[in-house]
Amino acid sequence: MTHILKLEDISVSFGGIHALRGVNLKLGHGSIHALIGPNGAGKTTLVSVLSGELRPNSGRVYFDGRDVNRMTTHVRARLGLTRTYQITALFQHITVWENILLSLKARDVPEVSATQLLRVHAEHFYASELADILKDFGLEEKARVMPSALSHGDRRRLELAMAITSNPTILLLDEPLAGLSNADAAELVSLIHKRLKGDVPILLIEHDMDAVFDLADEITVLVDGKVLMTGTPEEVRRSPEVQAAYLSEEDDF
Amino acid sequence: MMSLIAEQLLNGIQLGILLFLIAAGLTLIFGVMDFINLSHGSLFMMGAYFSVLFQSLTGSFFLSIGFAAIAVFGLGMLLEILLVRRLYARSHLDHVLVTYGLILIANESVILIWGSVPIFSGIPDALAGQVPLPFGIDYPAYRLVVILVGMLVGLLLFVLIQKTRIGMLVRAGATNRIMVSVLGVNISLLYTLVFALGALLAGLAGAMAGPILSVQPGMGETVLILSFVVVVIGGLGSIRGALLAAMIVGLIDTMGRAFLRDILSTVVSPQVAGEMGPALASMLVYILMALILFFRPEGLLPLQKRN
Amino acid sequence: MGASSLRLETFAVLFAMVAVGPAVAIVSGDVYQLAVFERALIYAVAAASLNMILGFGGMVSFGHAVYLGLGCYATGVLANADVTSAWIQLPTVIAVAGLAALTIGLIVLRTSGVYFIMITLALAQIFYFLAVSSSYFGGDDGMVIYERTTLLEGYDPFDSWQFYGFVAVVALFCILAINHIIRSDFGRRLVACRENTTRATALGFNVFAIRLTGFVLAGVFCGIAGFLLANQTEFATPGYASWQRSGELLVVVILGGVGTRFGPVYGAFAFVLLESVLSSFTSHWPILFGPFLILVVIFFHQGLAGLVNQLFSVRVKTE
Numbered sequence: 112m113t114h115i116l117k118l119e120d121i122s123v124s125f126g127g128i129h130a131l132r133g134v135n136l137k138l139g140h141g142s143i144h145a146l147i148g149p150n151g152a153g154k155t156t157l158v159s160v161l162s163g164e165l166r167p168n169s170g171r172v173y174f175d176g177r178d179v180n181r182m183t184t185h186v187r188a189r190l191g192l193t194r195t196y197q198i199t200a201l202f203q204h205i206t207v208w209e210n211i212l213l214s215l216k217a218r219d220v221p222e223v224s225a226t227q228l229l230r231v232h233a234e235h236f237y238a239s240e241l242a243d244i245l246k247d248f249g250l251e252e253k254a255r256v257m258p259s260a261l262s263h264g265d266r267r268r269l270e271l272a273m274a275i276t277s278n279p280t281i282l283l284l285d286e287p288l289a290g291l292s293n294a295d296a297a298e299l300v301s302l303i304h305k306r307l308k309g310d311v312p313i314l315l316i317e318h319d320m321d322a323v324f325d326l327a328d329e330i331t332v333l334v335d336g337k338v339l340m341t342g343t344p345e346e347v348r349r350s351p352e353v354q355a356a357y358l359s360e361e362d363d364f
Numbered sequence: 365m366m367s368l369i370a371e372q373l374l375n376g377i378q379l380g381i382l383l384f385l386i387a388a389g390l391t392l393i394f395g396v397m398d399f400i401n402l403s404h405g406s407l408f409m410m411g412a413y414f415s416v417l418f419q420s421l422t423g424s425f426f427l428s429i430g431f432a433a434i435a436v437f438g439l440g441m442l443l444e445i446l447l448v449r450r451l452y453a454r455s456h457l458d459h460v461l462v463t464y465g466l467i468l469i470a471n472e473s474v475i476l477i478w479g480s481v482p483i484f485s486g487i488p489d490a491l492a493g494q495v496p497l498p499f500g501i502d503y504p505a506y507r508l509v510v511i512l513v514g515m516l517v518g519l520l521l522f523v524l525i526q527k528t529r530i531g532m533l534v535r536a537g538a539t540n541r542i543m544v545s546v547l548g549v550n551i552s553l554l555y556t557l558v559f560a561l562g563a564l565l566a567g568l569a570g571a572m573a574g575p576i577l578s579v580q581p582g583m584g585e586t587v588l589i590l591s592f593v594v595v596v597i598g599g600l601g602s603i604r605g606a607l608l609a610a611m612i613v614g615l616i617d618t619m620g621r622a623f624l625r626d627i628l629s630t631v632v633s634p635q636v637a638g639e640m641g642p643a644l645a646s647m648l649v650y651i652l653m654a655l656i657l658f659f660r661p662e663g664l665l666p667l668q669k670r671n
Numbered sequence: 672m673g674a675s676s677l678r679l680e681t682f683a684v685l686f687a688m689v690a691v692g693p694a695v696a697i698v699s700g701d702v703y704q705l706a707v708f709e710r711a712l713i714y715a716v717a718a719a720s721l722n723m724i725l726g727f728g729g730m731v732s733f734g735h736a737v738y739l740g741l742g743c744y745a746t747g748v749l750a751n752a753d754v755t756s757a758w759i760q761l762p763t764v765i766a767v768a769g770l771a772a773l774t775i776g777l778i779v780l781r782t783s784g785v786y787f788i789m790i791t792l793a794l795a796q797i798f799y800f801l802a803v804s805s806s807y808f809g810g811d812d813g814m815v816i817y818e819r820t821t822l823l824e825g826y827d828p829f830d831s832w833q834f835y836g837f838v839a840v841v842a843l844f845c846i847l848a849i850n851h852i853i854r855s856d857f858g859r860r861l862v863a864c865r866e867n868t869t870r871a872t873a874l875g876f877n878v879f880a881i882r883l884t885g886f887v888l889a890g891v892f893c894g895i896a897g898f899l900l901a902n903q904t905e906f907a908t909p910g911y912a913s914w915q916r917s918g919e920l921l922v923v924v925i926l927g928g929v930g931t932r933f934g935p936v937y938g939a940f941a942f943v944l945l946e947s948v949l950s951s952f953t954s955h956w957p958i959l960f961g962p963f964l965i966l967v968v969i970f971f972h973q974g975l976a977g978l979v980n981q982l983f984s985v986r987v988k989t990e
Contacts, residue, residue, distance in 0.1 A: 162873075184872045184873070185872045185875050185876055185877050185878065188872065188873055188874065188875040189875040193873070194873060196869065196873075200867055200869045200870040200873065201867065201870060202863055202866050202867050202870060203866060203867070204862065204866050213859065213860075213863060213874070214874055216856065217874035217875050217876060218874075218875075221874070221875035221876060221877075222877065222880075223857065223860075223877065223880050223881055223884050226856075227855060227856040227857040227860070228852055228855050228856075228857045228888075229851070229855060230855055230856065231854065231855055231856050231859075232856055273870075273874075277874060277875070394785070400785065400788070447965070450969060451969075456731065456784065456785060456788060457725075457731045457921070457925075457929075458968050458972075460731070460733070460788065460918075460921065461921060461922060461925055461964065461968045462964075462965050462968050462969070464918045464921075464922065464964070465960075465961040465962070465963075465964035465965040465968070466961065466965070467961075468957040468958070468960060468961035468964070469957070469958055469961035469962065471957065472955050472957045472958035472961070473958060475955065476955055476958065585915075589792065589796065589914065592789055592792070593789075593793065596786065596789050596790075600785065639804060639805060639806060642804050643800055643801055643803075643804035643805065646800035646803075646804065647796075647797045647800050647801070650793040650794070650796050650797045650800075651797065653789070653790070653793045654778060654790060654793055654794060654797075657782055657786055657789075657790050657793075658778065658781065661782060661786055
């Protein structure tokens with residue numbers, strides 16, 4: 112069985128700092144794999160390597176068996192590697208509805224084409240799909256609102272909605288619950304359960320341990336740029352090394 | 365032949381010194397305030413015109429240079445307080461547009477007051493002769509003095525930036541603006557002084573350049589673009605970079621203009637060389653800048669930013 | 672603003688754009704007034720092309736006048752070689768300007784911010800010096816163009832009214848085309864790339880390719896403005912490609928309102944008319960224009976388009 116995502120011996124260093132050292136990680140089809148670790152462990156660096164924004168000093172990234180090392184970010188995105196951002200990256204100049212619409216159009220025609228210059232692709236074509244998405248993500252009432260007027264929770268939902276519309280083959284969720292109240296976080300988690308789990312393989316980076324143990328099939332613990340262990344949530348919870356390394360930073364085990 | 369090369373070499377250094385003075389101010393202003401000052405060339409021009417003015421008032425060349433520099437310092441302060449400080453929060457495009465407007469005003473004002481005919485401000489008698497140098501070359505005394513004064517000013521600038529408290533604030537401001545404001549320093553005053561200092565350097569360069577170039581409206585613009593090239597090649601915000609780049613640019617431009625035509629005549633006909641030579645010489649500096657931007661966009665001696 | 676009032680505004684602006692010249696000429700009885708408005712139309716096209724990459728693409732190009740110069744020289748060279756047909760001249764201008772923009776774009780679009788401004792300036796300077804120093808193109812003095820473009824049988828390019836019509840039609844077409852591109856899917860993507868490059872890339876957009884396409888299109892339309900300029904002034908000079916000219920184009924765009932659909936038209940007409948009126952009073956008109964520009968940038972950032980929008984929305988409300 113090939114894994115949808117495989118990181119082999121990834122090492123990254125900036126100047127004298129070793130951000131990542133020989134990291135190995137595998138993500139199976141249809142599973143949710145969580146990546147946890149104290150601040151500064153190298154999680155964000157790892158995500159940047161995956162998305163193509165950062166080139167590793169050594170090691171390889173395999174996407175469904177393909178070596179994607181040479182591919183730039185937008186090419187990986189077209190292959191279906193979709194990510195959300197710690198700090199929400201939305202188009203502030205257009206409404207919620209238009210944000211999702213753009214995402215849908217990008218899914219169908221990501222490249223520059225001559226017809227794009229000549230017209231606006233009929234929006235009624237996407238109307239029903241858009242309506243479904245808005246309903247699923249609880250954004251129906253906010254459709255004509257600008258992102259700046261949305262609550263933080265709604266913005267996170269919009270990010271997730273846009274991630275879904277791009278027909279992802281893997282989803283990289285970079286701290287999707289950051290900054291959310293407990294209620295909002297719980298809602299988003301159930302949304303992920305409902306709309307994503309089992310469907311699209313997900314690599315989840317999160318600090319919220321409740322959510323992690325709720326959602327994840329597998330957990331990798333990253334400390335100081337190295338993988339401390341990879342295992343089921345139970346194995347991780349019981350591991351003394353993890354408790355030692357991590358518990359000194361986090362209280363919510 | 366040797367003496368010709370040596371002479372052009374020295375001319376290149378002299379141009380480099382002038383460019384350094386202008387570029388140092390430009391790069392400081394950009395490094396500390398993130399402000400693109402297109403009117404820097406006009407400050408250079410005002411230095412030349414003020415020098416002409418003071419020379420007619422005092423009759424002394426040396427005094428006029430000093431007064432001109434001070435006058436441009438004052439002008440710089442005025443500009444910063446009245447206009448420039450409103451623009452720090454604006455986009456670079458706005459900087460470009462406003463300072464472009466200043467160029468228009470400056471050039472027209474100068475025409476109104478002095479007319480558009482180029483003024484030849486004479487070299488003072490004391491420096492009119494030639495100085496014998498090694499390799500049997502005789503080099504104009506005035507140009508030599510320009511080089512020496514430029515180097516002295518460069519040294520003073522170095523001492524100011526590296527060894528004084530103000531200099532420390534300037535260096536800190538260039539690499540970490542937020543830090544400096546947190547230190548409780550009077551940022552407005554710092555910015556005003558930095559701008560005025562930049563103006564002073566440009567004005568001094570203009571005053572000294574007067575006798576070499578002719579004093580005319582628009583004389584600032586040619587130097588301005590070259591200065592921007594210097595700033596970019598050296599590294600935005602970096603004074604050491606400006607010095608190195610200014611020397612390179614000054615030498616390439618001067619030597620190119622002097623020798624490219626002859627070099628080309630060895631491979632193509634003198635006629636073609638006569639056309640290609642000057643064209644290529646003018647373009648060389650820009651080609652260099654384009655190459656640097658392509659391969660090493662941060663410049664030759666960039667500042668180490670700590671964001 | 673509803674769709675129908677948008678169409679009304681479009682029609683009104685474009686109609687006024689081509690009609691004001693003839694109106695002034697007829698009322699004043701002086702057919703040479705048309706020349707001023709031809710100039711305004713040419714600047715409108717050049718500014719509209721710059722507005723596309725500046726106002727919508729976020730690219731501050733300080734070397735856009737290069738394409739004006741290229742279009743002008745290309746036209747002049749052909750005309751002086753007795754190739755005056757528009758059917759040959761226009762495609763040539765488009766090819767030359769497009770190729771130049773492609774080459775320059777491939778280099779400059781790797782940079783951004785200040786570097787972008789500086790490198791567009793530098794590359795424009797390279798071309799400028801080429802023009803200045805080559806005697807074949809007349810060098811510093813420029814090149815007289817002996818023939819105007821011919822189109823069909825019966826079209827007399829030296830008849831003032833017919834020539835104005837020619838310029839107006841070409842300009843109208845260009846402005847309409849540019850506006851169409853801005854409102855198309857491509858235009859929206861160009862804006863998206865400016866608004867949030869991270870998100871745009873994450874959606875799979877090749878931001879570089881999108882910007883390059885916009886850059887080349889802008890160059891082509893500016894080249895066409897150069898084609899019109901060659902006809903109008905019957906002269907090609909390196910000054911058309913100078914950085915001062917590029918600065919002028921930036922001024923026109925900001926005057927009209929950056930990133931608005933008709934800003935370039937308002938800005939061009941305001942600029943040309945202001946220049947024409949002020950210079951008839953004094954040759955020192957820049958000393959008036961300089962402060963005016965500064966005031967506009969500081970206080971009137973939305974430009975003339977902003978003012979017009981306020982007027983229009985007031986009218987819509989009272990209906």
